[in-house]
Amino acid sequence: MPRDKHLYKCAHALNSVAAIPRRATVVNCCSQNLEYGCNRASMRNFGPVNRARILAGNENSSVKGVRSSSNNNINKQGGGGGQDVHSVPDSPMLEMNSSFGSASSSPSLANLPPIRVHVVEDPKAAMDGGIEDHMGRTPCCEKNGLKKGPWTPEEDQKLIDYIQKNGYGNWRTLPKNAGLQRCGKSCRLRWTNYLRPDIKRGRFSFEEEETIIQLHIILGNKWSAIAARLPGRTDNEIKNYWNTHIRKRLLRMGIDPVTHSPRLDFLDISSILGSSFYNNSSQMNLSRFLGVQTPLLNPELLRIATSLLTSHRENPNLILQNVQENQLCYPQVQNQMPQLVQPNQLQTLIDQEIPTCNIPFPNEAQLMEPNVDQFSSNFTNFSSQNCQLNDWQSNGMASNLGEDYMSLPNYEYYGSDQSIIENPNPSENSKFQSNNSNNFSFASVLSTMSTRSSSPAPLNSNSTYINSGSTTTTTEDERESYCSGMLKF
DNA sequence: AACGAGTTCAACCGCAGTAAC
DNA sequence: GGTTACTGCGGTTGAACTCGT
Numbered sequence: 001m002p003r004d005k006h007l008y009k010c011a012h013a014l015n016s017v018a019a020i021p022r023r024a025t026v027v028n029c030c031s032q033n034l035e036y037g038c039n040r041a042s043m044r045n046f047g048p049v050n051r052a053r054i055l056a057g058n059e060n061s062s063v064k065g066v067r068s069s070s071n072n073n074i075n076k077q078g079g080g081g082g083q084d085v086h087s088v089p090d091s092p093m094l095e096m097n098s099s100f101g102s103a104s105s106s107p108s109l110a111n112l113p114p115i116r117v118h119v120v121e122d123p124k125a126a127m128d129g130g131i132e133d134h135m136g137r138t139p140c141c142e143k144n145g146l147k148k149g150p151w152t153p154e155e156d157q158k159l160i161d162y163i164q165k166n167g168y169g170n171w172r173t174l175p176k177n178a179g180l181q182r183c184g185k186s187c188r189l190r191w192t193n194y195l196r197p198d199i200k201r202g203r204f205s206f207e208e209e210e211t212i213i214q215l216h217i218i219l220g221n222k223w224s225a226i227a228a229r230l231p232g233r234t235d236n237e238i239k240n241y242w243n244t245h246i247r248k249r250l251l252r253m254g255i256d257p258v259t260h261s262p263r264l265d266f267l268d269i270s271s272i273l274g275s276s277f278y279n280n281s282s283q284m285n286l287s288r289f290l291g292v293q294t295p296l297l298n299p300e301l302l303r304i305a306t307s308l309l310t311s312h313r314e315n316p317n318l319i320l321q322n323v324q325e326n327q328l329c330y331p332q333v334q335n336q337m338p339q340l341v342q343p344n345q346l347q348t349l350i351d352q353e354i355p356t357c358n359i360p361f362p363n364e365a366q367l368m369e370p371n372v373d374q375f376s377s378n379f380t381n382f383s384s385q386n387c388q389l390n391d392w393q394s395n396g397m398a399s400n401l402g403e404d405y406m407s408l409p410n411y412e413y414y415g416s417d418q419s420i421i422e423n424p425n426p427s428e429n430s431k432f433q434s435n436n437s438n439n440f441s442f443a444s445v446l447s448t449m450s451t452r453s454s455s456p457a458p459l460n461s462n463s464t465y466i467n468s469g470s471t472t473t474t475t476e477d478e479r480e481s482y483c484s485g486m487l488k489f
Numbered sequence: 490a491a492c493g494a495g496t497t498c499a500a501c502c503g504c505a506g507t508a509a510c
Numbered sequence: 511g512g513t514t515a516c517t518g519c520g521g522t523t524g525a526a527c528t529c530g531t
Contacts, residue, residue, distance in 0.1 A: 150499070150525085172516065188517075189500065224519060235519075240498050243521095 147181045151190055155180055159187055160195055193234045200232025204241055212238060213246060217260045 147155075162178035168191060171184030180187060193199075204212070208230055215226040223235035223242075230238065247257040254262055 148501075170516080184516085185502090186500075192518095193499075221520065236499075239520075244497060 146175075146183050146186075148186070151182075151194075155182065156190070156195060159191060163191065163195075193236045196234075198232055199234060204233075204245075208233065209246065212242065213260075216242065216246075216257075220258075 158178050158180050159174075162174065162180075166174075166177070168174065168188075171188040174180075174184055175182045175187050178187070182190075211230055212226060215229060219225045221239075223239040227233050227235040227238050242257075250257040250260075256262070
């Protein structure tokens with residue numbers, strides 16, 4: 001059963017089943033229209049950054065646009081911000097949330113439709129807890145009977161009521177004051193990730209996904225920093241979305257989700273396999289081992305990268321030296337690879353620690369992430385006589401490529417140019433040559449991606465979701481294409 | 490209908506950072 | 511400057527759920 005239909009079914013059955021999806025509680029909790037109630041006194045507990053955040057939150061509470069837009073989404077999505085009931089246009093959830101979604105003066109859970117929640121009681125929770133003060137550093141959630149696990153609507157209501165009256169902050173004493181058998185940390189997490197009124201639920205839009213990918217390139221796994229630039233999204237939500245959607249998509253595309261460069265992680269495997277790695281059989285085995293990803297990478301490029309990486313480990317300056325020497329000795333290579341072998345850039349990247357970008361080997365990214373304009377028109381000429389792409393295909397790799405690869409139009413592996421250029425690394429006994437039958441062009445790929453990304457018209461619409469109040473259709477392939485286009489960033 | 494593998498995501502854990510005393 | 515209290519953050523977990531057979 002499609003997920004949406006299932007949740008639609010769940011929406012119908014909210015009052016009749018003992019257990020409902022946890023996400024059904026999202027519909028209720030996040031449809032609240034609370035005012036931030038953080039008072040100045042409690043703000044003393046926060047540092048300047050957090051105070052600023054709180055003030056921003058208070059500003060948001062007065063800026064109704066945030067909330068009203070959320071309500072609009074609720075109404076249009078019919079899911080009340082719920083994760084997966086958004087595409088059920090006329091479900092009962094629509095009416096339910098429409099009715100209370102606009103009731104900004106009634107933040108009580110009593111206004112919400114009654115639901116039953118499958119409460120997973122922690123057998124260890126004696127419910128006799130209270131938070132005692134301890135000297136020294138103690139774990140936030142002591143194992144003294146405080147409840148753990150999913151929150152019940154009653155608990156949510158208590159927390160909401162308390163925060164409405166007293167504001168949040170001083171999470172350690174909040175649960176006791178609010179009558180909750182939870183640790184302060186749990187309360188804070190519940191509030192910040194779930195109950196906060198300005199949280200935007202629902203599927204991530206193209207724009208949001210684009211922002212996440214861009215910011216991840218710059219910031220890495222700084223989810224809170226990324227979340228700070230995505231209004232209404234929590235770091236936890238972004239983190240989950242990254243791990244469950246974007247990361248997998250990038251991996252399928254052969255892109256390292258950490259470095260955002262084409263994956264080179266198996267280069268270490270190559271060293272394990274030894275020099276025979278690049279013979280045909282080993283390559284085939286590795287290709288099979290890596291599934292669809294290997295064919296997306298130019299083996300010669302990988303070989304060069306391996307050499308560079310190995311050299312870099314042995315002598316960080318060697319790469320620069322080689323580059324400079326190669327540029328002197330092989331001007332045609334210099335012309336062919338302007339983006340690859342800019343010594344000043346390379347040295348800068350080698351010298352620089354880019355703290356926010358988790359690229360273990362900076363020029364690895366430089367090597368593999370082509371500048372579209374320059375790289376695409378020049379690098380397509382590379383190929384290798386060591387590369388046995390014909391063998392890949394003849395051995396069935398083409399059929400193993402998977403739809404991710406096969407769905408990419410104009411995805412060529414080698415340039416059509418018949419020119420032969422010498423290997424920039426003379427120590428390697430190989431030449432670059434072209435292969436007409438197997439063409440690869442980053443330009444074609446990226447231009448295709450770019451075109452798609454700039455106008456995300458659906459190719460095969462198999463899903464529908466709401467994007468900023470407007471209905472947008474997309475497919476996973478489209479998003480993958482879009483992500484690939486992000487390489488240009 | 491039943492089962493198992495895979496997926497999703499709310500919640501937890503533990504550490505780091507920071508402010509107050 | 512040391513200690514304590516507290517919050518923030520990123521990684522991880524596991525229950526609920528989906529999907530294919």
